[in-house]
Amino acid sequence: xxxxxxxxxxxxxxxxxxxxxxxxxxxxxxxxxxxxxxxxxxxxxxxxxxxxxxxxxxxxxxxxxxxxxxxxxxxxxxxxxxxxxxxxxxxxxxxxxxxxxxxxxxxxxxxxxxxxxxxxxxxxxxxxxxxxxxxxxxxxxxxxxxxxxxxxxxxxxxxxxxxxxxxxxxxxxxxxxxxxxxxxxxxxxxxxxxxxxxxxxxxxxxxxxxxxxxxxxxxxxxxxxxxxxxxxxxxxxxxxxxxxxxxxxxxxxxxxxxxxxxxxxxxxxxxxxxxxxxxxxxxxxxxxxxxxxxxxxxxxxxxxxxxxxxxxxxxxxxxxxxxxxxxxxxxxxxxxxxxxxxxxxxxxxxxxxxxxxxxxxxxxxxxxxxxxxxxxxxxxxxxxxxxxxxxxxxxxxxxxxxxxxxxxxxxxxxxxxxxxxxxxxxxxxxxxxxxxxxxxxxxxxxxxxxxxxxxxxxxxxx
Numbered sequence: 319x320x321x322x323x324x325x326x327x328x329x330x331x332x333x334x335x336x337x338x339x340x341x342x343x344x345x346x347x348x349x350x351x352x353x354x355x356x357x358x359x360x361x362x363x364x365x366x367x368x369x370x371x372x373x374x375x376x377x378x379x380x381x382x383x384x385x386x387x388x389x390x391x392x393x394x395x396x397x398x399x400x401x402x403x404x405x406x407x408x409x410x411x412x413x414x415x416x417x418x419x420x421x422x423x424x425x426x427x428x429x430x431x432x433x434x435x436x437x438x439x440x441x442x443x444x445x446x447x448x449x450x451x452x453x454x455x456x457x458x459x460x461x462x463x464x465x466x467x468x469x470x471x472x473x474x475x476x477x478x479x480x481x482x483x484x485x486x487x488x489x490x491x492x493x494x495x496x497x498x499x500x501x502x503x504x505x506x507x508x509x510x511x512x513x514x515x516x517x518x519x520x521x522x523x524x525x526x527x528x529x530x531x532x533x534x535x536x537x538x539x540x541x542x543x544x545x546x547x548x549x550x551x552x553x554x555x556x557x558x559x560x561x562x563x564x565x566x567x568x569x570x571x572x573x574x575x576x577x578x579x580x581x582x583x584x585x586x587x588x589x590x591x592x593x594x595x596x597x598x599x600x601x602x603x604x605x606x607x608x609x610x611x612x613x614x615x616x617x618x619x620x621x622x623x624x625x626x627x628x629x630x631x632x633x634x635x636x637x638x639x640x641x642x643x644x645x646x647x648x649x650x651x652x653x654x655x656x657x658x659x660x661x662x663x664x665x666x667x668x669x670x671x672x673x674x675x676x677x678x679x680x681x682x683x684x685x686x687x688x689x690x691x692x693x694x695x696x697x698x699x700x701x702x703x704x705x706x707x708x709x710x711x712x713x714x715x716x717x718x719x720x721x722x723x724x725x726x727x728x729x730x731x732x733x734x735x736x737x738x739x740x741x742x743x744x745x746x747x748x749x750x751x752x753x754x755x756x757x758x759x760x761x762x763x764x765x766x767x768x769x770x771x772x773x774x775x776x777x778x779x780x
C-alpha cells in the first residue's frame with residue numbers, strides 16, 4: 319500500500335487556476351462570516367471554553383453516559399446496536415435491511431457512514447443507497463469522495479456540475495444556472511424518495527439525558543430520509559454524546575456559526591423515537607474511538623463536532639482541496655485523525671501544515687489541532703514511516719540546531735551563498751524551493767550579529 323501523497327495531489331488542483339481561486343475565495347468567505355458573527359457575540363470565547371469543558375467531561379465519563387443514553391433511547395422505542403468496527407457496523411445494518419427486504423435507501427449526510435464505507439458495502443449486496451444531500455449526491459454521481467465535511471462538492475465549478483448532470487441525469491450541459499441544476503437533482507431524487515424502503519442519516523448530537531438524537535442539515539435531507547420511509551436507521555459515533563438537553567443550545571449556537579457563519583442550520587431535527595408505524599434503529603460506532611480515548615496525548619481529538627471551520631481557515635486546504643487528502647476526513651482535522659486509522663498510509667498528512675495555528679484558533683470546542691500535528695509527526699518518525707528526504711534533512715539539521723556555534727556558522731555560510739553563488743545555480747531546477755520562490759536579498763548581517771552589536775550591550779548595562 320502506498321502512502322497518500324497530498325503534496326502531489328494538491329499540486330494537480332493548484333494547476334487548475336479557476337478551481338483553485340474559486341475554492342479559496344468561497345472558503346475564506348465562510349471564515350470571514352464566522353469571524354463576523356463570532357465578534358457579534360461578546361461571550362463567544364466563553365462559549366468555546368464551556369463547550370470544550372462539556373466535551374471533556376462527557377468523554378471522561380463516557381461509559382456511564384453511553385449506558386444512560388442507550389437505556390433512554392430503548393425506552394423511547396429505538397432499537398440500539400453496538401458496533402466495534404466498520405465491518406460490524408455494516409453487517410448490523412445489512413441484517414436489518416434483509417429482515418425488512420430493503421432494496422432502495424435514501425441517506426442523509428453522514429461522515430461516520432462514509433468512514434465505514436457503508437454505501438459501497440451495501441452496493442455489493444444489491445442494496446442501492448442514494449445520497450439525499452445535494453453535494454454528497456454530486457460526489458456520488460462523480461464517483462468521488464466528499465471534499466469537505468460540510469460542503470462536499472465545494473471544489474467543483476458550476477460548469478463541472480452541469481457536465482456531470484448532463485452525463486448522468488440527461489440535463490443540458492450548457493446550462494450551469496444553480497436553480498436549473500437544483501431542479502434537475504430535485505426531479506431525479508423525488509422519484510426515489512417516494513419509492514424507498516428505508517432512510518438513513520448520521521447524528522450530530524446524542525443526548526444522554528433523553529436518549530434522543532439531533533441531526534443538523536441545511537437542505538432537510540435528513541428529515542426526508544428519516545420521516546418518509548417505514549424504516550429509519552441512524553449511525554452515531556460514540557463521541558457524539560452530550561449529557562443534557564440543556565447543553566444542546568450551546569453546541570447549536572457554535573456549530574453553524576463556526577461552519578458557515580450562519581446563526582443556525584436551516585433544519586435542526588430532534589428524534590426521540592420512531593414516528594407512528596415506523597421502526598427506528600441506532601447503531602453506536604466505536605471503530606477506534608475507544609483506543610483514542612485511552613491515549614493521554616491524543617484523546618482530545620474526540621471533542622470534534624465536525625463543523626469544518628478548520629478547513630475553511632487552513633491555507634493548505636483552501637488551495638489544494640479536500641480531494642487531495644485522499645481520505646474520509648480531510649484538512650487539519652483529517653491530518654490529525656486519519657493517521658490513527660492507518661499510520662503508514664497517512665504518514666505524510668501531518669506534514670501538510672504551515673504551522674499557522676489558525677485551525678486551533680477557530681475550533682469551537684478547542685481541539686488542540688496544532689499540538690496534535692506535532693504529536694503525529696513524532697509518531698511517524700518513531701515508527702520509521704517518514705519520507706527519505708525528510709529524514710536526510712532532519713539528520714543534517716540536528717547537529718546544527720543543537721549547537722549555537724554550528725548555527726551561527728550555518729547562518730554565515732547561508733549569507734555567503736546568497737551573496738556569491740550565481741542566481742542561475744541557486745534558482746536552478748535542482749533546488750525545489752526555486753520552483754515557486756525567488757531567493758531573498760541577502761541582508762547585511764544576521765539577526766544574531768545585530769543583537770550582539772545593538773541590543774546585548776544595553777541589556778548588560780541594565
